[in-house]
Amino acid sequence: MKSQATFTWQALLDATGGELISHYRVFDLVAIDTDTRTLSNGAFFLPLTGENFNGNDYIEAAYGQGAEGAFVAKAYLETHPDLKRFPNLIAVEDPLMTYLKLGQYHRHRSQAKIIAITGSSGKTTTKEMLFQMLQVAFPNQAQRTEKNFNNEVGVARTLLDILPDTRAMVVEMGMRGLNQIRLLSVHAEPDVSVITNIGPAHIGLLGSLEAIARAKSEIFEGLDPKTGVGIINGDDPLLVEVASRSWSGQMEPFSLHEVEEIHTLANGKITFDYDSVTFTLGLPGSHNVMNALACIKVCETLGIPLKQVADALAEFNAGGGRWEKQPVEGRETLWVINDAYNANPSSMRVSLGTFMDTQYQGLKKIAVIGPMAELGDFSQQYHRELGEWLINRDGLDGLVVFGHEATPIAEAVSTSTLPVFKAESHAEAVSLLLHNWPSETIFFLKASRESHLEEIPLLLKPAQAPYAVP
DSSP, X not given: OEEXXXXXXXXXXXXXXXXXXXXXXXXXXXXXXXXXXXXXXXXXXXXXXXXXXXXXXXXXXHHHTTOSEEEXXXXXXXXXXXXXXXXXXXXXXXXXHHHHHHHHHHHHHOOOEEEEEEOSSSHHHHHHHHHHHHHHHSTTOEEEOOTTOOSHHHHHHHHHTOOTTOOEEEEEOOOSSTTHHHHHHHHHOOSEEEEOOOOGGGHHHHOSHHHHHHHHHGGGTTSOTTTOEEEEETTOHHHHHHHHHHOOSEEEEEOGGGSOOOEEOTTSOEEEEETTEEEEESSOSHHHHHHHHHHHHHHHHTTOOHHHHHHHHHTOOOBTTBSEEEEETTEEEEEEEEOTTOOOHHHHHHHHHHHHHSOOTTOEEEEEEOOOOSOGGGHHHHHHHHHHHHTTOOOOSEEEEESGGGHHHXXXXXXXXXXXXXXXXXXXXXXXXXXXXXXXEEEEEEOOGGGOTTHHHHHTSTTTOSSOOO
16 A cells, blocks of 8 residues: 655665665655555555565566565565665565654654554544544544554554644554554654553453553553653553553543533433533443543643534444444344444443443344454353353343354353344344344344454345245
8 A cells, every 4th residue: 555655765764774785766755555456656665474475575566567666675685686686675674664664754754643542442433533523623634543454564554644734643553462562652652642441352362451451551652751641541440550550651541430420312322521511422331431531531632622522422423333223224123233343351241231221212122242252261251251241131132142152151141031042154143133033123233353243234134134034
């Protein structure tokens, strides 16, 4: 993908510390492109490597498509010395780190405030929510991470896409283990870092909630202790303790204790008062109020009047499989809430609890829940505990448990009076739903993304349904 940022020859060398290998051919400015399928004349090729490909293999193709030059991994060049015949070839130790260095260099050329966001759950929703508020405060001068580009490649790409007049860029940061968010934060050098929460989303990799808190707190590594601000979930004592050990600069916790009584309106929206300003939130659930409070704290830190951005929350729709409520096409009495973008033990309980506590004008409420990923040796325990939690709550008329890994949920719920069914495929799940609840029903979908529960609304349509309703 071609970057918005452009570089002179000297800037490429200064940013990366790379070594000119071949002869230099004059050019004015080049953008960075990592994909030969879209590379156009005048770009500078940067070869990334994945599980099934090595971008260095495409350097020759990049020149064939008009690249002005290319980076190359030094180790690769040793085995492919014939590449030295191409002009403007820069050798680097690690092209991925080079990509991040280029992003960092471009970040220094910008006056934009960088807001970094991470968390076990809610980080993408918070990113989108904050972006909507910043768009109001800075019309056409706010940007954010596209989609879920929150790893090393995604953060580098995001930084390289900062526009000249951008005043605020929201950068989402994800992780798979320790030291990964540190790497992202050090290169992004945020002005504000936000941790939405911690939970057992990566406990299979890290082993404990404290380790997860330490990993998330790495987001403070790139902050300037004199000017940076850390914003954290103040309702989580463990996070507060660990973050306080990681960050000695200004800390701003957000908490439900800061808001007056939360009211749920008939249309499902929520209102709450904070600092004498009334906010209306277009998503249900106290967890989304917490996400909103994180955004409010950022706006306060940036000196944005809260009344200016309050209305932005009212029309917020997370999208992308995050609490998307929609009717089933062709079945007027059936609705679906798709919240199946991802799931972990914390977000599963929060989302299910919100669904169970919300009234939907007499509709029966059926949950379709699938496995929670990345729990490792804790998987059976957390799935069983979710089932035990469900049978002690009211608000569901039925449950469909999807996938083998989620079986402990069904086993725990089967000891109660709540109707529960097991499904091993999307077609089987849809058949169960339409056979048992063919009308006046709202289905709630929640699982880790590997389950692809977003396919169920498509299969519920009459033309696609594997089961014909009598």
